[in-house]
Amino acid sequence: MRYAVKVEGLGKRFRRFHGDRPLTFQEAVVAGLRRMTPVEEFWALRDVSFTVFPGEMLGILGQNGAGKSTLLQLVGGVGRADEGKVKVNGQIGALLDLGAGFHSDLTGRENVFVSGVVAGLTRREVARRFDEILAFAELESFIDNPLRTYSSGMQMRLAFSTAIHTDPQVLLVDEFLSVGDIAFQAKCLERITRLKKEGCAIILISHSAEQIEQLCDRAMWLKAGQIFAYGEPEVVAGQYVAEMRSETRKRTPVRPPQMTRSGVELRVNDNRFGSLEVEILDVRLTPATEIKSGGALRIDIEYLAERPIAAPIFGVSISHKDGLVCLDTTTATMSIPLSSIQGHGQISLQIDRLDLNTGDYFADVGVYEQDWKYAYDYHWHTYPFAVKSSIQTQGSLCPPHRWEVSKVTSDLISKHY
Amino acid sequence: MKSLSGWFAKGRLSQQIDLLHELVSRDMKILYKRSMMGIAWTLINPLLQLAVFAFIFQIVLPVNIPRYSSFVFSGLLVWNWFQSSLFQATGVITNNRPLIRQPGFPVSILPVVTVMTGLIHFCLALPILIIFIAIDGIAITPALMYLPVLLLLQFVLTVSLTYPLAAVNVSFRDTQHILGVLLQLLFYLTPLFYDISHVPDRLQSVYYLNPMVILVESYRQIMIHGMPPNWSVLGILSLVSLAILPIGHRIFKRQSNRFVEEL
Numbered sequence: 001m002r003y004a005v006k007v008e009g010l011g012k013r014f015r016r017f018h019g020d021r022p023l024t025f026q027e028a029v030v031a032g033l034r035r036m037t038p039v040e041e042f043w044a045l046r047d048v049s050f051t052v053f054p055g056e057m058l059g060i061l062g063q064n065g066a067g068k069s070t071l072l073q074l075v076g077g078v079g080r081a082d083e084g085k086v087k088v089n090g091q092i093g094a095l096l097d098l099g100a101g102f103h104s105d106l107t108g109r110e111n112v113f114v115s116g117v118v119a120g121l122t123r124r125e126v127a128r129r130f131d132e133i134l135a136f137a138e139l140e141s142f143i144d145n146p147l148r149t150y151s152s153g154m155q156m157r158l159a160f161s162t163a164i165h166t167d168p169q170v171l172l173v174d175e176f177l178s179v180g181d182i183a184f185q186a187k188c189l190e191r192i193t194r195l196k197k198e199g200c201a202i203i204l205i206s207h208s209a210e211q212i213e214q215l216c217d218r219a220m221w222l223k224a225g226q227i228f229a230y231g232e233p234e235v236v237a238g239q240y241v242a243e244m245r246s247e248t249r250k251r252t253p254v255r256p257p258q259m260t261r262s263g264v265e266l267r268v269n270d271n272r273f274g275s276l277e278v279e280i281l282d283v284r285l286t287p288a289t290e291i292k293s294g295g296a297l298r299i300d301i302e303y304l305a306e307r308p309i310a311a312p313i314f315g316v317s318i319s320h321k322d323g324l325v326c327l328d329t330t331t332a333t334m335s336i337p338l339s340s341i342q343g344h345g346q347i348s349l350q351i352d353r354l355d356l357n358t359g360d361y362f363a364d365v366g367v368y369e370q371d372w373k374y375a376y377d378y379h380w381h382t383y384p385f386a387v388k389s390s391i392q393t394q395g396s397l398c399p400p401h402r403w404e405v406s407k408v409t410s411d412l413i414s415k416h417y
Numbered sequence: 418m419k420s421l422s423g424w425f426a427k428g429r430l431s432q433q434i435d436l437l438h439e440l441v442s443r444d445m446k447i448l449y450k451r452s453m454m455g456i457a458w459t460l461i462n463p464l465l466q467l468a469v470f471a472f473i474f475q476i477v478l479p480v481n482i483p484r485y486s487s488f489v490f491s492g493l494l495v496w497n498w499f500q501s502s503l504f505q506a507t508g509v510i511t512n513n514r515p516l517i518r519q520p521g522f523p524v525s526i527l528p529v530v531t532v533m534t535g536l537i538h539f540c541l542a543l544p545i546l547i548i549f550i551a552i553d554g555i556a557i558t559p560a561l562m563y564l565p566v567l568l569l570l571q572f573v574l575t576v577s578l579t580y581p582l583a584a585v586n587v588s589f590r591d592t593q594h595i596l597g598v599l600l601q602l603l604f605y606l607t608p609l610f611y612d613i614s615h616v617p618d619r620l621q622s623v624y625y626l627n628p629m630v631i632l633v634e635s636y637r638q639i640m641i642h643g644m645p646p647n648w649s650v651l652g653i654l655s656l657v658s659l660a661i662l663p664i665g666h667r668i669f670k671r672q673s674n675r676f677v678e679e680l
Contacts, residue, residue, distance in 0.1 A: 014678065024591035073677070076520025080674045092520045100515035103443065105450045110443070117439040120521050122432045146450075172520060 003051045004089050004170050004201030005075060010048040011083030012070055012225075016040040044070045045225045048084070052218075054169070057202040059212030059233060061240045062222035068205045071222065072096065072172050075203060090169025090201075091120055097174075099159035104148035108139060111147055112162050119166045129165045136187070137161035157184060164191050171195060173204045189215075209237035251275035251374055261302070264382055271382045278305045278312055278341070278367045278376035283383050285363060293358065293389035293398045297351045301365055303377075308342040311370040316349050321360040321384075324396055327351075330368075355399035358389045433523065440530040441537065459538040460545060463493045470610040482612050484553035487546070487641055492609035492633050494542050499575055499629060500600050502535040506579035507586050507593045510673045517677050524673045525666060528579040532572055539568075550640065558643030567639070570651060571632050574658040580665030584672035607633060628654055 022028040045067045052058045062068045073079050075086055076094055101118060102111045112133055116126035134140050137157040139150075147155060173192070193215070196202055206212050212219050212233055219236035221229040229236045253276055257267040261282040266272040282302040291297055299316055315330035329349070331338055363385065366378035389398045445456075452458055470489050474480045482488050509527040510517065517524050550557070586592040607629045608616070616624055624630050631654050635646035 012678075023589065025589045025595060026591055028589065070678075073518070073520075078518055078520055078674075079678045080671075094520045096520075097515055097518055101519065103447060105447055106443065110446060114439050114443050117432070117436050118516060118519055118522055120429075120432065123435040123439065 001053050002089060003087070004054045004056075005050075005052040005203065006087040007051070007071075007075065007084070008049050008087075009084035010045055010071070010074060010081055010086060011043060012045040012067075012074060012079070013041050013082045014044045016042070043225050045074070045081075046083075048222075048225075048227055050218075050220060050227075050230065052170075052201045052203060054199040054201050055196060056218065057196055057204060057216045059216035059219045059237075060203065060205045060222060061207075061209060061212055061219060061236065062228075066222040067225040068222055069096075069174065070225075072174060072203060072205060075170075076172050088170055091167070092170045092172065093119060093163060093166045093168025095160065095163050095171070095173045098163065099155045102147055102155060102159065105146055107146055108143040108150065108158055112143075112158065115159070115162050116166065119163060121166055133158075133161045133165045136165070136191070138184075153184075160188060164188070164195070168195075169200060171200050171202045173202060175205060175207065209240045213237040266379065266382065271380050272378070273380065274366070274375035274377040276377055277307070278303055278309050280365060280367060280377045280379060281344075283363070283365050283379065285383060285385055288385075290386045290388055291354055293387050293391075294353055294355050294400055297354045297385075299349045299351075299363055299365070300346060301348065301367075302344070302346050303341070303367060304344050305341050308340045309376070310340045311338055312341060312376060313368045313370060313372070314338070314347050315366045315368060317364045317366075318354075318356075319362055319364065320396060321362065326356055326361070326396055353399075354387065355397055356387045356389075357393060357396050357398040358387055359396075360384060360386050433526070436523070436526060437530060437533060440526070441533050444530065444534045445537065456538075456541065460542055463490065463497055463542060464545070466493050474610055480611060480615070484555060484641060487549045487553045487555060488612075488637065489610050490546050490549050491636055491640055492607075494539055494546060495571070495633050495636050496604065496607060496609055496629065498535045498539040499571065499632075500604070501538075502532040502575045503579060503582065504593065504596060504600065505535075506531040506575075507582045507596055509579070509583045510587050510669075510676050511583075511590065514677065517673055525580075525669065528576050528583060528669075532575045532579065535575075536568065536572060546640070555641055556643060558639075560639040560643045560645055563639045563645060564636075566651075567632065567635055567646065570655055570658070573662065574628055574632075574654065577658045577662040577665050580662070580669040584665070584668040587672040587676045603627065603629065609633065625650070628657070 048067075048071060050058065060068050060071065070079075072094075073096075074081050075088065076092055076096070077086070077088070101115050103114070106114070109130075112130065113123065113126050116129075116133075117123060121129075134143055137154075137160070139154060139158055142150065142154065150158070171192070192202065204212070204216065216233045218231065219229075219233040220227055221236050221240050229239055252269055252273050255268045255276070257265050259265055260280075262284055264283075280301055280303050282300075284300045284302075286298040286300070287295070301314065301316075305312075313330050313332045315328070315332075317325055317328040319325045331347075361384070362381045363383045364378070364380050365383065367376045368374070368378075369376065387398075391398060449456060454461070467486065467490050471485060474482075474489075475485055506528040509531060510524075513527055516522055516527070547557075582592060582596065606624075607627060608624075613621065613624060613630065613634065631647075631650055635651060638644050638646045
């Protein structure tokens with residue numbers, strides 16, 4: 001089957017300029033032309049490839065700034081890609097910036113004609129669909145009034161109705177369910193489903209993973225301009241929800257990688273999560289890298305709280321590199337009351353015996369909000385250490401142990417019988 | 418030029434014409450609705466200008482130009498079309514973000530819409546010019562049939578100038594103000610209310626570097642003097658316009674792309 005939209009290796013670079021880049025000749029003359037050059041470039045989209053066939057709906061999930069709208073614009077031929085290609089078969093319809101092109105002094109009828117023709121119809125085609133557009137928008141009695149007399153809901157309905165009646169072969173939709181009331185939303189949804197059945201390829205942006213799961217044949221999760229997950233909507237939406245639910249991630253600020261005092265690199269959203277209201281500045285393991293099985297391990301945690309934080313919980317978990325959690329202990333479970341903390345401080349965990357088997361382990365260290373709502377700072381798989389045992393065994397534990405063999409007496413056997 | 422020919426090649430020419438029609442009539446309707454006198458303003462403005470020039474150059478500082486009303490009014494109509502189109506088209510990218518963000522919208526049509534709207538105003542005022550010509554006792558000659566050629570040439574020239582201007586306005590938002598000042602100067606340097614024969618001979622060749630001088634002279638040639646225009650000069654002007662057009666168009670496309678990407 002011939003594709004409707006094919007995107008190959010799409011990349012879009014944005015340039016950030018000086019905040020005080022001159023916007024007029026006057027300023028440019030005063031400032032000199034040096035500020036005209038961008039200070040920074042970043043990829044708003046990179047390596048994005050996908051294909052949508054007629055009758056298929058692709059849902060795009062992602063947080064604000066992930067590049068969803070940029071992607072939709074490029075597919076719509078608005079703006080120019082720096083890398084890769086977009087190929088589209090058929091006329092594109094768009095439910096983007098609904099009603100932005102309307103003029104408040106013109107009547108509803110005049111606006112329908114302008115936006116219908118702007119969307120690619122001829123005047124005759126608009127005229128032929130006019131009654132249908134009107135009926136769908138439920139605005140028959142207002143259509144010859146100036147648009148400024150319409151409520152914003154009425155304007156949205158008219159804009160949606162016009163856009164949806166342009167018979168597109170490819171439809172681009174940005175968060176359409178914010179249109180009008182619930183009844184109208186249901187109608188919009190039904191109309192979109194019908195277009196899809198008629199063979200229209202649809203690309204839908206949504207914040208709602210549920211919506212994507214219900215409507216789409218395929219889903220894509222964009223993260224920082226790149227495809228983070230692509231495939232079955234159930235799977236992608238599931239992953240998306242799982243991540244979004246975690247309050248911690250939402251609160252994790254963007255911040256360049258930084259080093260602990262001992263020289264371990266911390267990268268936000270990679271090995272470091274949390275709101276950073278309390279920061280763990282340094283974590284020292286003693287002994288540093290290799291422990292004898294059954295030996296002691298001390299973990300010193302240095303922290304900094306800029307503002308007072310009430311009753312935070314510190315936690316350490318030790319896990320095997322395969323993922324098995326061997327020890328998980330917190331100040332809360334051990335009923336260590338911590339009052340409010342502020343400024344620099346240190347807290348230590350002394351493990352007298354670490355009876356683990358030979359292997360590579362991580363100490364994951366975190367400090368959490370008093371009700372476990374989210375993490376202030378959590379360093380995941382950042383502090384590795386190895387355990388060496390003199391005994392060869394299977395399993396994860398290697399406590400001191402011995403076998404004792406005693407003689408089984410014949411009386412006991414006979415008694416038993 | 419590729420995308421310029423692209424919009425005709427898509428086989429959607431009738432759609433493009435409808436688009437032009439809708440956008441021009443939108444502009445006209447907005448103009449009607451915004452001002453109480455609506456379209457009358459497009460006539461009142463040059464008439465007032467004419468009255469002032471007639472007062473100054475017939476009574477205060479008399480100049481010896483026969484049929485002065487027809488002479489000045491023809492010049493003013495031609496100039497006003499040029500000036501208002503150029504001035505308004507300079508803002509077409511920055512003022513039409515919603516249209517530019519519409520997938521599939523041919524951005525290049527926007528300056529054409531502005532110049533077309535100006536042409537319609539020109540045509541609406543044309544009967545008044547004809548009346549002045551009749552009052553001044555000038556015979557309408559077959560030379561008037563060259564009018565569409567001049568209109569077309571002025572149309573292309575204006576569009577080809579608006580492309581780069583609208584593009585520059587994306588980077589420097591005061592382009593329109595500067596253009597206003599420059600047009601004001603050019604207004605006096607174009608023989609609208611005086612005759613080019615008043616200009617010293619050695620400066621006349623410099624004068625003809627201004628394309629509006631060529632156009633205004635040609636309009637008067639066919640309407641007042643009843644003679645065909647100077648084709649060779651018009652030929653050069655056409656070539657120059659056609660040479661600027663693709664370059665300006667390319668800059669225009671690039672800047673309009675850049676503009677929609679800016680947040």
